Amino acid sequence: MKRRKSKTKVQRMPFKMYIRNSWQLYLMLLIPIVYMLLFRYKPMIGGIIAFKKFNVFAGIWNSPWVGLANFKEAFGSKDFWSALGNTLILNAGDLILGFPVPVLIAVFLFEIRNKCIRKATQTILYLPNFLSWVIIAGIITQLFSTSGLVNDLIRKTGLSEVNFLSDPLIWRFVYWISGIWQSAGYSLIIYLAALTAADPSLGEAAYIDGATRLQRIAHVTLPQIRPTISIMLIMQLGKIVSIDFDRPYMMGNTLVKSVSDVISTYVYHVGLQAGRFDFATAVGLFQSIVGIILILSVNQISKKMGEEGIM
Known part of the structure; x- marks a missing residue:
């Protein structure tokens, strides 16, 4: 006699009961x-403002459509391409x-066995992240x-400023x-x-x-954090066209x-100071796309290379 295989059905909790039992979590969400x-x-x-001739008094929906006129104006401007080139160069350097x-700093700190030195160094490197660029620009002006x-020290050595x-x-x-000085501490954590x-x-x-310390760093430590490095690199490359103001x-x-x-200063001068909100929106939309x-x-390329992507 053939025995029938017993199929155990997993009883699912009714949706209403699940909501009733976990309503606090959904409320927090x-x-x-x-x-x-x-x-x-x-x-x-x-x-939508990027595709309209925006009028503050008429509002977004009542402003007339102009299609891609704002984009054509931006792409036809030499100042726009100069600003875009400067943005790419500065972001590429970063x-x-x-x-x-x-x-490198994270790996070197991880190799240090003294916890006090490690925590003190990590704190010192992270502190500049709390400073605004107004303060940092003032410090740089006073130094350079x-x-x-710096130039005072150079002149005292007999060299030209x-x-x-x-x-x-x-x-x-x-x-x-x-x-690097301002943002390295955040990525370090x-x-x-x-x-x-x-x-x-x-x-x-x-x-x-018998592996040396450098060999352990190159072949053991770095490969273990390679997924994190890959994700951070993808996020950094995604911001290569945009830049803070x-x-x-x-x-x-x-x-x-x-x-x-x-790009950001170009939008500020040409778009916002002149009241061209439609033009500024078109440039911003271009950056986002x-x-x-x-x-x-970059995410697809990293997946094909065997790395973990962000999606």
């Missing part, structure tokens, strides 16, 4: 959902020079201006170094958290096999305007 809808998704409706720094501390803030090429390096979750037995096994605006001056005028395309493209 409601707050961030409302926040995202009101302050993140609702403002996206304003993107990526090339600034991205590896917190990774022609009458600043260096135009740190008026020479376009040198100004870029000052811009990149200040960015992320990499240290990833290193804390790493498997220490792999390093011990490599040590027993305060940093280049506060550090720039008329002598280096040819290299410090970026390019940023999304870059994130999706």
